[in-house]
Amino acid sequence: MIPADPPDLYGRCGFTYTALPVRVVFGRGTLARLAGEVEAMGCRRVLVLSSPEQAGDARGVADRLGGFGAGVFAGAAMHTPVAVTEQALAQVRAAGADGLLSLGGGSATGLGKALALRTGLPQVAVPTTYAGSEMTPILGQTENGRKTTQRDVRLLPQVVVYDVDLTLGLPVALSVTSGLNAIAHAVEALYAQDANPMTSALAEQGIASLARALPGVVADPADAGARSDALFGAWACGMCLGTVGMALHHKLCHVLGGSFDLPHAPVHAVILPYAVAYNSLAAAGPLARVARALGAEDPAAGLFALSGALGARRSLQEIGMLESDLDRAADLAVQSPYWNPRLVERDGIRALLDDAFFGRQPATGRPAPCNWESSHA
Numbered sequence: 001m002i003p004a005d006p007p008d009l010y011g012r013c014g015f016t017y018t019a020l021p022v023r024v025v026f027g028r029g030t031l032a033r034l035a036g037e038v039e040a041m042g043c044r045r046v047l048v049l050s051s052p053e054q055a056g057d058a059r060g061v062a063d064r065l066g067g068f069g070a071g072v073f074a075g076a077a078m079h080t081p082v083a084v085t086e087q088a089l090a091q092v093r094a095a096g097a098d099g100l101l102s103l104g105g106g107s108a109t110g111l112g113k114a115l116a117l118r119t120g121l122p123q124v125a126v127p128t129t130y131a132g133s134e135m136t137p138i139l140g141q142t143e144n145g146r147k148t149t150q151r152d153v154r155l156l157p158q159v160v161v162y163d164v165d166l167t168l169g170l171p172v173a174l175s176v177t178s179g180l181n182a183i184a185h186a187v188e189a190l191y192a193q194d195a196n197p198m199t200s201a202l203a204e205q206g207i208a209s210l211a212r213a214l215p216g217v218v219a220d221p222a223d224a225g226a227r228s229d230a231l232f233g234a235w236a237c238g239m240c241l242g243t244v245g246m247a248l249h250h251k252l253c254h255v256l257g258g259s260f261d262l263p264h265a266p267v268h269a270v271i272l273p274y275a276v277a278y279n280s281l282a283a284a285g286p287l288a289r290v291a292r293a294l295g296a297e298d299p300a301a302g303l304f305a306l307s308g309a310l311g312a313r314r315s316l317q318e319i320g321m322l323e324s325d326l327d328r329a330a331d332l333a334v335q336s337p338y339w340n341p342r343l344v345e346r347d348g349i350r351a352l353l354d355d356a357f358f359g360r361q362p363a364t365g366r367p368a369p370c371n372w373e374s375s376h377a
């Protein structure tokens with residue numbers, strides 16, 4: 001059992017919390033409310049954005065919008081390439097669109113944000129994965145092989161419409177890795193430098209919800225109850241990502257995805273238990289809440305067991321990493337590191353990457369210097 005928060009914890013530690021100004025509509029069949037939401041936002045002609053694979057669904061949404069639709073741009077791609085944004089921008093202008101509606105995962109949402117940045121147009125996001133981008137004021141864009149990330153409240157969609165029914169067809173493998181990607185946001189929120197009681201409560205709820213739901217999704221992908229819990233968890237975890245800073249895990253995934261072209265959600269799924277093991281002593285209090293949410297004794301072992309039970313690939317070698325690149329990955333990971341509860345040291349990171357490459361049981365409890373007293377849990 002995790003003890004209750006000690007008396008006067010928040011008085012002693014203090015915290016800051018900034019709420020995100022976004023309207024959320026959550027449920028089943030909420031797509032039927034889209035036209036009303038678009039109208040309430042003051043828009044008359046919204047351009048629908050999606051990845052090529054969801055072009056048919058995007059056309060269906062544009063049809064449902066009736067007179068509020070201004071066509072479809074179905075060219076969204078992973079990591080928001082600037083060249084794609086420029087093509088979409090030309091279509092926004094040609095169509096005279098006064099709003100943006102992104103339908104899909106983080107790629108479609110990212111395109112909506114990139115266009116909002118350039119035009120100031122309002123956005124509705126309709127997420128169909130568990131990535132959580134719709135709840136964040138964060139955008140990563142790629143140009144000439146470089147990914148740059150920015151945070152600006154103007155990137156945040158004004159309205160997010162979660163329709164559980166849209167996730168019933170999300171392929172199982174993507175559901176699993178996307179769900180583990182969401183859990184990673186909440187795990188790092190619990191030990192964030194700017195952790196606060198609001199985000200931490202939501203983080204624990206999000207982890208518990210996804211950990212309970214994902215086995216149900218694997219057993220029956222069309223189980224609306226499990227899908228509803230998973231999407232609720234994704235919302236909660238996305239709120240965490242949007243509200244507080246991320247640490248070592250997200251830095252490692254940024255390096256591995258950006259410099260070694262590993263796929264976004266699978267790399268999160270592999271790395272999470274190892275990043276947690278690395279931080280296990282430095283952030284023992286917050287990570288005890290992860291264990292509680294998972295119903296596990298140890299947070300890293302619990303996450304490793306969860307991804308194994310869900311059938312996720314658990315090693316970097318299985319998702320395309322080369323062993324000869326591990327040294328360079330360690331070098332990049334320790335350059336301008338994100339704040340992390342345990343100091344980010346090259347030897348420790350190289351050992352972490354080695355364990356992750358081979359998919360070994362994560363080794364917890366390596367004594368190490370800390371950045372932070374584990375005092376806010």
Ligand code: NAD
Nearest residue numbers: 051053054078079105106107128129131133136138169170
């Ligand atoms: P994605 O958006 O690239 O989607 C992967 C594939 O699944 C696409 O082909 C998509 O069309 C398809 N798909 C999505 N939902 C589907 C559904 N319900 N049914 C069938 N197919 C579906 O993948 P993702 O993991 O959601 O997003 C990854 C991208 O999002 C990356 O570029 C990442 O950097 C970004 N991201 C950004 C943030 C942020 O806060 N800025 C947060 C998380 C992820």
